[in-house]
Amino acid sequence: MAARPISLVLAVALLAMIGAGVAFIGILLLAVAAGVIAFLAGGVHGFVAVLGAVALASAVVTWVAAAALWIGRPAGWAVSVVVAVSAVAGAVIAVATSGPQLPTLAGLAIGATALGLLVAPETRTAARA
Numbered sequence: 001m002a003a004r005p006i007s008l009v010l011a012v013a014l015l016a017m018i019g020a021g022v023a024f025i026g027i028l029l030l031a032v033a034a035g036v037i038a039f040l041a042g043g044v045h046g047f048v049a050v051l052g053a054v055a056l057a058s059a060v061v062t063w064v065a066a067a068a069l070w071i072g073r074p075a076g077w078a079v080s081v082v083v084a085v086s087a088v089a090g091a092v093i094a095v096a097t098s099g100p101q102l103p104t105l106a107g108l109a110i111g112a113t114a115l116g117l118l119v120a121p122e123t124r125t126a127a128r129a
Helices: 006-034 045-070 074-098 102-118 121-126
Strands: none
Touching: 006 045, 006 074, 006 102, 006 121, 045 074, 074 102, 102 121
16 A cells, blocks of 8 residues: 555544543443442442443444554445544533533544544545545
């Protein structure tokens, strides 16, 4: 493959960051469910464990999509767009329900920037999308 455009390189880096953030949340949720972090009353630990497992699976999907985007797979581009849109939507929902907090605004900026880079013509061409 020829040299990758900077928009593709940055999009892959931002997707990796999104995946890391989702993995971190998944690990925290699993720690809460296991009782390592005392936070919940009884009866909801199983549900929190499922949420943690789903978050970790989502992180893996995000990293696989970023890797596929890096090597120029069209499906990697499509899944990456879904991940970026989901990141933006989640951050917008969090801002609307909890107010504008710095981590949420940073997540919104990362997701929106990744989405903008993904739809750039040079990124789409490099990804064969």
